[in-house]
Amino acid sequence: MDVLEQCRSWTAEHLRTGGGDCYYRAISGTSDGTEVEFEGKRVIMAASHDYLGLSADPRVREAAVAAVRRFGTSLGGSRAVSGSLDLHEELEDRLARFLGHEAAAVLPSGYQANLMLAPLLTAGRYVYSDLLNHASLAEVIRLGDAAERKFLHGDMDHLNELLTAASGADGADGKIILTDGIFSVGGDICELPDLMKLADAHGAHVVVDSSHDLGVLGPNGAGAGDHFGLRPLLVTSALSKSLASVGGVIAGPAEVIHYLRFHARTALFTAAAAPANVAAALAALDILQSEPERRARVLDLAEQLHRGLRALGYDTGTSLTPIVPVLTRGRERCLRMWQELCGAGVFTAPMTYPAVRAGREVLRITLTAAHTDQQLVRVLAAFEEVGRKEGLVPPVPTRRTAPDTGGRPAVIPPTRTRAFTG
């Protein structure tokens, strides 16, 4: 089929089935990050991963502005040649220490941070990947030459089987296990202690993508490793979530980071992260470390949101983190509810194929540390109204728990990776 025909027929079908209505929709303004202007109306932004509510923080904004004044808008070259600033090195040192590693490399995006792993996925190695890992981890496996083994989501028995079965020339050069720390759609936490035990038993290395747990989990807010008191070989993360910026990081042993800087094409052949983004991440890291109450707040709001939605009759899966997936079961309903929720003043994230398998569609909601109790109440009211219309919420709710707005600090014990109960 000709390329034009390929795109024409797909686009016609996509628009016919409503796919064009909910994605790539422009927002025209945001003041404090918790509400945005959308189609001439002010709606609550409940789809951003700015977990600590720092993207609108004056300290972060001012740091970005100061970096633009000092260094300009672009470095016009790659880190390897002309685009390295002392600011990049400062962020790398700070992030390495924060994540408990010797060294780190900062990339222009989190996607690229994961693509940095490609030179390690050589022929002769096995790479084990959780089925629900982020698309960028799936992508780096396609870039590499290692033999891929996918394990069922969070299924340590399956991983053990695959690790045990690996033999012969393919596995001679070692094994690498890739997992998200918090899974980006389901919101559940990886089974890191069991996974690392298996890795030890089979001589495998572990890489954790901490994009969604950095800033959220752990006594120091350093993510899944900090939460469980464990240190995988490598940690990657986007800077676009708790660090209120755009960029990515990979942290690990100094020799590994050095090797990857010189072998990963995603680092060598791309422009350096912009000064404003680096400065914003540094300022956000300062705040993350000095204001742990933000972490407590985002977890507390998440727990209230989970409880409120479940009391209404919604299924929020096994998540117990600020990623709150509301199962809609069906693409059409997911897209329709997204529109209805916008009408009711709440902007959510519709997750349909290819983000999830057909039939596993969810509306993903996240409230940040900057959202107010009042906004939480409004989000729940919108879900109640829309859920009634859709027949997902019974006419008279069986049990309606008023959100507990006491603001008590929430901590997820390391022994729990799934669903709030009770």
Ligand SMILES: Cc1ncc(COP(=O)(O)O)c(C=O)c1O
């Ligand atoms: C788990 C995970 N890894 C990596 C990425 C990619 O990060 P970025 O958006 O900075 O490219 C994302 C972002 O959506 C993510 O959720």
